Amino acid sequence: MRISKAYQYLVTSIKISYIKLFLCIKVLKRADTGVRTLPGLAQGKSLMRWFQHLSIRVKILVIPVLASLGFAGYLAYSYAVLSDNSARFFYIRDISFPVIEQIDHGLVRLERIKEVLNAAVASDESDLLDDADRMAQETRQSLQYLQQLVPDQQSDIQLLLEGFQSYYQQARALSLAMLDG
Secondary structure: OHHHHHHHHHHHHHHHHHHHHHHHHHHHHHHHOOOOOOOOOOOOOOHHHHHHOOOHHHHHHHHHHHHHHHHHHHHHHHHHHHHHHHHHHHHHHHHHHHHHHHHHHHHHHHHHHHHHHHHHHHHOOOOHHHHHHHHHHHHHHHHHHHHHHOHHHHHHHHHHHHHHHHHHHHHHHHHHHHHHO
């Protein structure tokens, strides 16, 4: 009894599978008539029919051709990304990093100028003003170098240079006046 029920279940599932397969084939045949054809193919032939009539040799050769095309696309994309990254790297190396370095040195020099002017007044030594003059000249040269390095920011750097000149002239004059008494 058990064998016959299992056998009947198996036969029924096979019949259902055949019916599904038959329905799928009918649907595919109906859908096959609306498929676009490649230029140069006879009217009404679909891409799949065209591909089915190719020899095994050609079908096997299609795989490496498609893989080569995919690799060429990947290579072109990688080259474009690498070129963009390379240009960005050169910009950072040649412009951004030197600008940041000059600004950092300028801030250190500005702080050092302030300390030297304070020390000159505190110790009553006018020789320290020469050191401050030297550091101020280095700061001016650094700002002029920045103007050459980043020409599109030249007006902003010129404002910084003028502001520094004004600050240093007033700070030096005040220190000198305090030294003279």
